[in-house]
Amino acid sequence: MQKFLRASIIEVHPEVGIGYPADSISRTLLETMALMATSATDVMIHAQDLGIAFEDNAPVLQQLNLEVQTNEFVALLGSSGCGKSTLLRMIAGLATPTEGTLTVQYPEDESAQQSEQGFVFQDPTLLPWRTVEDNIRLPLELRGASREDQREAVQRSLELIGLAATDGTKYPRMLSGGMRMRVSLARALVMQPRLLLLDEPFAALDDIMRQQLNEDLLQIWQQHPCTALFVTHNVAEAVFLSQRVMVMSHHPGTIVETIEIPFSYPRSPELRSDPEFARMVGEVATCLRNTVS
Amino acid sequence: MKHWFQQIGPIMIPPVIFFAVVLLAWHLVVDINEIESFLVPLPGEVWQVVQEKSVELSRATWNTALAAVSGFMLSVVIGTFTAFVFSQSILVRRSLYPYAIFLQTVPIVAIAPLVINWFGNGFQSIVVVTVVISLFPVITSVTVGLTSVDRGLRDLFEMNRASRWQTLLKLRMPHAVPYLVTGARTSSGLAVVGAIVGEFFAGYASDHYGLGYLVLQSSGQLRTDLLFATIISSALLGVMMFALVTWVGYQLLARWTYAQEQA
Numbered sequence: 001m002q003k004f005l006r007a008s009i010i011e012v013h014p015e016v017g018i019g020y021p022a023d024s025i026s027r028t029l030l031e032t033m034a035l036m037a038t039s040a041t042d043v044m045i046h047a048q049d050l051g052i053a054f055e056d057n058a059p060v061l062q063q064l065n066l067e068v069q070t071n072e073f074v075a076l077l078g079s080s081g082c083g084k085s086t087l088l089r090m091i092a093g094l095a096t097p098t099e100g101t102l103t104v105q106y107p108e109d110e111s112a113q114q115s116e117q118g119f120v121f122q123d124p125t126l127l128p129w130r131t132v133e134d135n136i137r138l139p140l141e142l143r144g145a146s147r148e149d150q151r152e153a154v155q156r157s158l159e160l161i162g163l164a165a166t167d168g169t170k171y172p173r174m175l176s177g178g179m180r181m182r183v184s185l186a187r188a189l190v191m192q193p194r195l196l197l198l199d200e201p202f203a204a205l206d207d208i209m210r211q212q213l214n215e216d217l218l219q220i221w222q223q224h225p226c227t228a229l230f231v232t233h234n235v236a237e238a239v240f241l242s243q244r245v246m247v248m249s250h251h252p253g254t255i256v257e258t259i260e261i262p263f264s265y266p267r268s269p270e271l272r273s274d275p276e277f278a279r280m281v282g283e284v285a286t287c288l289r290n291t292v293s
Numbered sequence: 294m295k296h297w298f299q300q301i302g303p304i305m306i307p308p309v310i311f312f313a314v315v316l317l318a319w320h321l322v323v324d325i326n327e328i329e330s331f332l333v334p335l336p337g338e339v340w341q342v343v344q345e346k347s348v349e350l351s352r353a354t355w356n357t358a359l360a361a362v363s364g365f366m367l368s369v370v371i372g373t374f375t376a377f378v379f380s381q382s383i384l385v386r387r388s389l390y391p392y393a394i395f396l397q398t399v400p401i402v403a404i405a406p407l408v409i410n411w412f413g414n415g416f417q418s419i420v421v422v423t424v425v426i427s428l429f430p431v432i433t434s435v436t437v438g439l440t441s442v443d444r445g446l447r448d449l450f451e452m453n454r455a456s457r458w459q460t461l462l463k464l465r466m467p468h469a470v471p472y473l474v475t476g477a478r479t480s481s482g483l484a485v486v487g488a489i490v491g492e493f494f495a496g497y498a499s500d501h502y503g504l505g506y507l508v509l510q511s512s513g514q515l516r517t518d519l520l521f522a523t524i525i526s527s528a529l530l531g532v533m534m535f536a537l538v539t540w541v542g543y544q545l546l547a548r549w550t551y552a553q554e555q556a
Contacts (some may be wrong), residue, residue, distance in 0.1 A: 094448050119452055125445035141463070163464040257462045 043105070044070045044195065044227045050100035051252070052086060060086050061250035064100070070107055071225045073218075075238035075245045076255075077284065079292050083253030084231040085122075088197050091229065092119055104193050115139065118188030118196040122203055124180035126187075133158070133168035137188045145193070153190050160220055161186040171178060178209040185213075189220065191227040195230070196221075196228045214240055215269060222265055235285045239277065240267060245284050249291040257287050334518040341523070342518040349507070354526045357488045357503035360416060361534060364423025364491075365484035369477055371424065372431025379432070380439035380465065399430040405494035419503070422491030427483040434476025438469025472520050474542030481538040485531040504530070 012157050045068040053059040060083040065188055068074050078084045089095040090201060091100060118139075126135045136157050140150045158168055161182045181201055188196060198217075202210040221228055232238050238245045239261055247257045261280060263271060271277050316336050323333050330338060343350065375393065379386045401422060408425075412418040442465055450460045492505025504527050511519035 089448075092448075092452055094451065115453075117452065119449070121445040121448070123443075123445055125443065125449055127446070127464070127467070129470075138449075138463075139453045142450065142455045142459055 003251070042070045043067050044072075044107070045229070046101075046103040046105075048101045050087075050090070050097050050102055052083075052090065052095060052097050052099075059098075059252040061090075061097075062099075062254055065256045066246065066255055068229060070227055072244070073221060073228045073230070073242045075229045075242035076229060076248060077233065077235065077238045077245050077288060078248030079233060079250060079288070082248045082250030082291075084233075084248055085199050087248075087253070088119075088172060088199050088229065088231050091195075092117060093201065104195065106126065115143070115191030115193050117197060118191060118193035120181075120184055120188045120196070120198040120201040122170070123198045124177075124184040126180060126183060128172050130171075131168065132163065132170050132172070132175070132183050135169075135172070135183055136190050138187060139191050157186040157190040160189060160224075162216060178205055178213065181205065181213065182216075185220075189224070192224060192226075194226055196226050198228065198230045200231050200233070201242075203232070210234075210237065211269065211272070215267075217241065218265070218267055234267055235288060236272065236281050239280050239284055240272065247287045247291060256291055259284055259287065313438050331515045331517050334521055337459060338518045339521045341514075343522045343525075346519060346522065350522060350526050353502055353504045353507045353523070354530055356501065357485070357492065357505065357527070358530055359533075360419040360423055360491065360503065361484040361488035361530065363416075364420045364487055365427055365477075365481055365534070365538075367420065367424050368427040368457050368480050368484065369430050369473075372428050372476065372480070373473065375428075375432050376435035376439055376469075379436045386436070386440075393432050396425055396432075399425070401426060401490055402494075405491075409495050412495075418495035419488055419491035422494065423484050423487035426487030427480040427489065430479035430483065431473070431476040434472045434479075435469050438472025439465045461536060471546055474538075474546060477538050478535060478542065481534040482531050485534060489527055 045066065046064040047064055050064040050066070051059050051062040057257070064087065066087075076084045076087065088096060090097055091104060104116075127138070130138070133154050136154050137150050140153055145153070148251075155165075156166070158165065163182060163186065167179070173184070175183065175211055186200065188198075202213050205213065218241060228241075230238070230241055245259045245261060246255045247259065248254065249256045259280075263277070263280075320336050322328070323335050372475075375389075379389060379393075404425070405418075405422065408418050408421050446464060446468075447460075450464055451486040455463070488503065489508065492503040493509065496502060496506045496509075504523055508520060508527075510556055511517070512525060515522045
């Protein structure tokens, strides 16, 4: 039975148009507890009628409904500008919805070293004045982990992502694009997050490197299960990685279709040449095309 | 030796060749047009006065350099601190920025009497004038460095619940270092100008003078050859300060850019 340690909820009343964090207002705490009691215990992310608009502009997201289960791998697919990244930023707590409800519940875990979420950005966002090791160490430093814990976690993360110990002393400028993205992934994983948010992390890489990193990411996810939400506009990538693909429309952005991906894990590179894979890619691509036509 | 020359050669050779061409053109133009020496002296005449007045020129350059370096260092410290205050909020920035622009726009002639009134004649006033002239580039550059951090990096710190202090120390300040170097480079050249202008108004006594005093004296006596020698000394001082600051900046930015790649 999955227990839940902590939940964060943001609710917005359209008439006042403001959001507030749950743990600051007691009424919202009660609502959170009620929601936790009534919702299925393995739902980690729950969004209902979610929307966001920036100042006087047209809404970026509107009437968006979404449910992601604990330890599920979900791909968010949509054309550029449909609000995929904005949705991810809201889930990460970096943007506040202007309407609807968004709940993120984190499962209780034995390990106190785990963080709630890790985020991999579209760009590697590495600090150029820090070495690879120091970049990976950053989240631990900011959260005040002991030096010993930092050293162990960085080492574990380097191994997990397939970087040699000698790479740890290099600076970001000395690395290729793929290596930088690996370091960025290692930094997101260093706190063993329960929720991994990935915002088109491999979009700037060539196809071979992208495929290699997709395979590595799946391997890591299987070894260390967590809920993964992967934003992409690449159909084959979404199908290869995820259990479900959520297709988004735009103006305003919302989820128009959720497609189950029937392939079991582990998924090998050969899956890409499977006729059934090609059929799924075709089906998802058609769905995506319909959103822009 | 070969390695040293390979590094410095491509930087030094083009300006040296350009200088030689300018000298030649200068000589030919003055010689062919028979221009009077008090209007434009020949390069050889300037070189002669440099040799004759080498002690005076060296002493004046040294005094000006002391004021320029002192003013420059104060500008870096005050400018960085001011930029730190500016970076705290948009409201603070909007409130104070017009007064920083004042430093850039105020005619130094207008405030020089005030400076002399408050600080007296001599070194202190020259340093104050130097600071007024060279402060603005540091303030603007460092403010941009502290406030223009990439959104992804800010999000990263926010998601990891970094305190304001952690964000400043581990993100904003290191991010501002290349901007500080850029501002300091501009400021170093202005510091020499500031010191010479300061000496015009608040110069030293006649037995303890800087390049500003020599400029006034030589132009007053129509010693155009000495004036040219003084101008060249000023230019060399400015170039040396710029080169020194560039070198220090190169060392500071080694992690950011070149050094590791070369290694």
